[in-house]
Amino acid sequence: MSEEQRNRTNVDIYGQQYTIVGTESTSQIRFVCSKVDDKMREIKSMNPSLDTGKLAVLTAVNAVNDYIKLKERFEELEREIKRLKG
């Protein structure tokens, strides 16, 4: 059980309506969704023949790839901090 507040936010991503439910603020959710919308448009411009479903999957692939690469750099910094703190 959690007492964290769950916000419901209506957003438009690539012309479709979604209701996002989560503990993030509405402004954070809107910011994240605008990034997804931007990325879908960017990938579409490079691959005009993609249908929306495949476009969304490739957007997810890009985002997860970015996350994993940042996670590696994050872990390097954690190791550096440990080293600096002796």
Next chain:
Amino acid sequence: MSEEQRNRTNVDIYGQQYTIVGTESTSQIRFVCSKVDDKMREIKSMNPSLDTGKLAVLTAVNAVNDYIKLKERFEELEREIKRLKG
């Protein structure tokens, strides 16, 4: 112009075939795509009525949200390292 090698990797994500082109290794691309597939199945299990396109969009929303939150923690670590190095 770039001399970085671009790999073409065929993957299956949520029952669809994709050819991913990028500078990451084939094993990295396969790892990322298996994460996307897992996440789609996890979100589907919580929202059984979602169609594949919306499911993929929500997977991208989750991944971008995770990225942005990790980015904030990454920047905190960078500030801490700067402080530790005086």
